[in-house]
Amino acid sequence: MNKDGRLRNGFVWLLIMAATGLLLFNTLPAMRSSGPRTDVTNISNVATLVKQGLVKQINLSEDTLIVERTDNDVQMLVHVSRNTSLRTCAIS
Numbered sequence: 001m002n003k004d005g006r007l008r009n010g011f012v013w014l015l016i017m018a019a020t021g022l023l024l025f026n027t028l029p030a031m032r033s034s035g036p037r038t039d040v041t042n043i044s045n046v047a048t049l050v051k052q053g054l055v056k057q058i059n060l061s062e063d064t065l066i067v068e069r070t071d072n073d074v075q076m077l078v079h080v081s082r083n084t085s086l087r088t089c090a091i092s
Contacts, residue, residue, distance in 0.1 A: 037073065037074050037075070038074070038075045038076070038077055039074055039075075039076050039077070040076070040077050040078075040079070041067075041076045041077070041078055042078060043065075043078050043080070045076070046058070046065065046067050046076065046078055049067070049069065049076075053070070054069050054070055054071050055067055055068070055069060055070065056068045056069060056070040063079060063080055063081065064077055064078065064079055064080070065077070065078040065080065
């Protein structure tokens with residue numbers, strides 16, 4: 001095998017290894033995320049969870065509510081428009 005053949009084989013192996021690494025990185029999300037899982041929901045679902053006593057904490061960050069549950073490691077996000085008051089959301 002000449003020098004060009006070795007170089008070509010090395011390049012092919014490099015591509016195979018890079019593709020394998022990329023595949024593992026994309027298919028195993030637990031390897032790259034160690035924080036809580038997040039779900040997007042609406043305010044009525046949050047109200048139901050509050051009534052059931054399953055909400056540990058609610059934080060307001062600009063126009064997003066971040067809800068932490070007591071029964072699992074899931075953060076729920078609720079997007080509200082800037083013109084909507086939370087009192088209006090709670091009544092409806």
